[in-house]
Amino acid sequence: ATMEPIFSELWLLNRSIEKAEGDAMDLTHASALRNSNMTIQAGSIEDAAGSDVIIFTASVPPTGKDWKRSDLAAGNLALLENWLPALARSSPDAVLIMVSNPVDAMTYAAIQLTGFPPERVIGTGTLVDSIRYRSLLSEELQIHSDDIRAYILGEHGDDQFAAHSVTMTGGEKFLPSETTRRLFRETVNLGYEVFNRKGYTNYGIALATMTIVDSIVYDLKHTMPISVMIDGFLGVEDVCLSLPAVVGRRGVTRILHPPLSDEEATAFHHCAEKVRQTIEALGEF
């Protein structure tokens, strides 16, 4: 969001105003080379009042070598509790994009803490996993990744699954094969693989978030796998998980219901149980 001149104003909020100011200055200098009149400033919740889009990325750091995204749940819930009610009061019509992990449980918590209608709260969910999978398939098939309709669905975590039965390009279905399964197994670990090498992931998630922002700001109504409040699909509700959904100016305008195989439906139910457990372990909020 910071390098695309898509907003008129971009406000950076951080517990450390100095860090936010440093980023705002650096980005403002960089944008001198862009065809941009977007202003980039550091400030407070009040400064950013009336925002159209809120992107939440604050997070406690992971600890230990074999950390899981769900380990961040309690620490990040405290950050959400600290920031979101006030952000929601000062920007009551915003669409909120949740990036912080574990993103599905945090998206659910954000709906409760903002009081926003669920369609105005979007988790980046498995969008980043789906682009990773598409990029592996693209390399294997020698077809541009943008032409490959392949979805990783469920939780943005270890129990995500590839919706092999609805993967297609040019109208041709890819039946699940040893190759698609192998590439999916690689996909699940790619986030950790990048993290283990550089200590964080940023380019993939930044562009995934920008894809959501673009679809909101320009009301593009693109379909993408994102974390949404599940609307009774396969009997699942009251939990956030990724399904393909249509994104426009007011947030999610439609959640799609792909015809999953029995095996995929079981995986979806499993993800629902797992994310629900994470949410329940957080207690009242």
Ligand SMILES: NC(=O)c1ccc[n+]([C@@H]2O[C@H](COP(=O)([O-])OP(=O)(O)OC[C@H]3O[C@@H](n4cnc5c(N)ncnc54)[C@H](O)[C@@H]3O)[C@@H](O)[C@H]2O)c1
């Ligand atoms: N959804 C995804 O696909 C995806 C991908 C990458 C990262 N993430 C998640 O995004 C989050 C951020 O990742 P990162 O690599 O940018 O982490 P980071 O540690 O670099 O950044 C965290 C930021 O949060 C700020 N912060 C900490 N406590 C705060 C508080 N009390 N109030 C306000 N700000 C506070 C820190 O100052 C820092 O700027 C993590 O939870 C990470 O797991 C999600």
